[in-house]
Structure formats: C-alpha cells, structure tokens
Amino acid sequence: MPYSFFVLSRQHEELARDEVIAISKSYDPKAIFNSESRLVIGRSVIPWNKIFQRATFVRLSGNIVGTFSEPSEIYLPISKPDSFACRTINLSSKKVDLSSLEREIGTILKRKWNSKVSLSDPHLTVYLIITDTKQYLGYSEINVGLKRPKKVIKRPHELDWRLSRCMVNLSGLKEGKTLCDPFCGTGTILLEAESMGIDTIGIDFDGKMCDITKRNLAENGYTSRVINSTYHHIERISDKIDAIVTDLPYGTASKSSTSPKKLIKDFLSIIPKKKKLVMVYKKGLDIEDLSGAKKYEIYRHKSLTRVISVR
Numbered sequence: 001m002p003y004s005f006f007v008l009s010r011q012h013e014e015l016a017r018d019e020v021i022a023i024s025k026s027y028d029p030k031a032i033f034n035s036e037s038r039l040v041i042g043r044s045v046i047p048w049n050k051i052f053q054r055a056t057f058v059r060l061s062g063n064i065v066g067t068f069s070e071p072s073e074i075y076l077p078i079s080k081p082d083s084f085a086c087r088t089i090n091l092s093s094k095k096v097d098l099s100s101l102e103r104e105i106g107t108i109l110k111r112k113w114n115s116k117v118s119l120s121d122p123h124l125t126v127y128l129i130i131t132d133t134k135q136y137l138g139y140s141e142i143n144v145g146l147k148r149p150k151k152v153i154k155r156p157h158e159l160d161w162r163l164s165r166c167m168v169n170l171s172g173l174k175e176g177k178t179l180c181d182p183f184c185g186t187g188t189i190l191l192e193a194e195s196m197g198i199d200t201i202g203i204d205f206d207g208k209m210c211d212i213t214k215r216n217l218a219e220n221g222y223t224s225r226v227i228n229s230t231y232h233h234i235e236r237i238s239d240k241i242d243a244i245v246t247d248l249p250y251g252t253a254s255k256s257s258t259s260p261k262k263l264i265k266d267f268l269s270i271i272p273k274k275k276k277l278v279m280v281y282k283k284g285l286d287i288e289d290l291s292g293a294k295k296y297e298i299y300r301h302k303s304l305t306r307v308i309s310v311r
C-alpha cells in the first residue's frame with residue numbers, strides 16, 4: 001500500500017487533518033494516518049491525488065518514499081523524469097537553510113538523472129519535508145488542483161465555499177451518494193457537493209432562495225433537486241438521503257421561521273438519528289442534543305464564531 005503525504009494549510013489545522021482522514025476513509029476504511037505538525041502521512045489504497053482534488057485545506061500532496069538523514073542517502077525508486085524541481089518544506093521549530101539543502105539535493109538528482117531542472121513547470125517535484133522528528137522524502141507528478149463550481153448569484157449570509165466543501169468532505173460521502181441541505185440558501189453546500197460527484201437535495205422555505213440556488217446549479221449544468229418547503233420535508237425523503245450537511249439560520253441576516261435555538265432543537269428532534277449529520281451554527285446556542293458530536297470552532301469576527309458539529 002502506498003504512503004501519501006498532505007501538507008495542511010495554516011488555517012484550521014484540526015479541521016484540515018480530519019477532512020483528509022474523512023475523505024480517505026470514505027474510499028478506504030482501512031486507511032491509516034499519522035500526523036505531526038501540519039504534515040499528515042497516510043497509508044491507503046487510494047492515490048494521493050484523489051484526496052488532494054477534494055480536500056479544501058491541503059497545500060501540497062504527493063507520494064512518500066521514506067525518511068533520510070543525509071542528502072547523499074537520497075534514493076527515489078522512479079524512472080528518470082523529463083524535468084524536475086526540488087522543494088523543501090520546513091515544518092519544524094528549528095531554522096533550516098532550505099535553499100542550500102534544495103541546491104544540494106538538486107545537484108545529486110541532476111547528476112543521477114541528467115534531467116532538466118524546471119522550477120516553473122516540472123514533470124516531477126521532489127519534496128523534502130522537515131519536521132521536528134524526521135526528514136521525509138516525497139514526490140509528485142503534475143498536480144491537478146480543485147475543480148470548483150461557478151456561483152453567479154451570491155448573498156451576504158452565504159457560507160464560505162471552503163467551509164462548505166470541508167463540511168461535505170467531513171460527511172464521508174463519496175460519488176453517487178446523496179446529501180441533503182435542508183437550509184440551502186444560495187446553494188453553496190449543494191454546489192460543492194455536486195462538483196465532487198455527490199447527488200444532492202436542497203430545501204429552503206424561502207422561494208427566492210430556492211430560485212437563486214436553481215440558477216447557481218443550472219450555471220454549472222448540475223441537476224440537484226431544490227424543494228421549496230420547511231426543513232420538516234426531510235422526514236418525507238429520509239430514505240433517499242445518506243447524510244445531512246447544513247448551515248443553520250443565524251437569526252440575523254437570513255430569514256428564520258423561529259428563534260435559532262428553538263429551530264435547532266426541533267430540527268434535531270425530527271431528523272433520523274442514524275444519518276450522518278454535519279452542521280454549522282453560531283457559537284453560544286449550547287445544544288445539549290449534540291453532546292456526542294465532534295466540534296470545531298471557527299472564529300470569523302468578534303460577534304461571530306461558528307461551530308461545525310459532526311455527528
């Protein structure tokens with residue numbers, strides 16, 4: 001089984017790590033992970049680029065060959081690339097002369113392969129990743145980035161696409177499964193889910209929001225169903241959905257039928273307990289019904305900290 005590495009972005013480290021693990025486990029439940037600082041190393045049958053294309057908070061990814069202590073020990077079990085570049089990533093607490101290390105290893109590999117060095121568009125990138133305990137050697141062929149949907153109509157209360165995408169990934173759904181967002185607003189969660197091949201159903205009690213979502217979906221050629229109803233509609237379609245991923249009303253910018261606290265309590269009482277639930281709400285609502293859930297706090301500004309709950 002190959003080893004892959006994922007260097008997480010500085011933002012939301014715990015969320016980023018759990019997102020990588022949730023995506024991997026949805027394809028390979030036996031995947032194993034270790035992490036140190038912003039580096040996650042996984043052993044799984046899933047190629048790293050499958051996970052990288054979905055993950056929101058991963059900066060770099062590739063295969064791990066092993067560890068090294070001296071540059072002269074470096075060995076890459078791959079055939080000679082047409083062109084390559086070396087990149088050093090220091091995730092340790094010590095200062096490292098990265099450019100010297102990069103040059104030294106670049107010279108060794110150039111001598112071995114006699115390939116062109118291309119910093120802007122290499123066929124192969126060799127990574128030297130330094131943590132406080134180890135030095136890892138990794139590589140990747142051409143990186144394919146995220147495939148992002150277009151959003152033509154936006155609203156101030158919409159959820160950031162990064163959090164939306166990450167929440168979809170935390171649900172552990174893979175292609176062909178069905179996600180429901182019963183407070184879909186402008187459709188951000190639906191768009192991110194469908195861009196990853198997940199079927200979706202959106203619900204919103206505000207007809208204008210349903211129209212906006214439909215426009216946003218149509219712009220991408222997506223076929224999610226959008227139902228103009230209250231969240232209670234979920235009880236009628238629960239056998240068709242695999243997970244609920246949603247962003248609850250805050251009681252400020254977006255319309256709500258009742259107070260946010262009452263609404264969440266009622267919402268949690270009607271949804272099927274066995275369905276995976278990923279929801280985001282404003283911190284301070286203290287929802288007892290979610291005591292067993294994993295929670296992540298996301299600070300936005302002094303009057304808004306969000307909580308993502310995964311149950």
Ligand SMILES: C[S@@+](CC[C@H](N)C(=O)[O-])C[C@H]1O[C@@H](n2cnc3c(N)ncnc32)[C@H](O)[C@@H]1O
Binds near residue numbers: 159185187248256
């Ligand atoms: C925070 S917004 C969702 C924003 C959405 N994530 C986006 O990115 O656009 C909450 C949505 O819940 C809808 N809503 C409020 N009360 C509802 C209810 N009882 N049933 C269904 N939808 C409701 C509002 O119309 C609003 O669009």
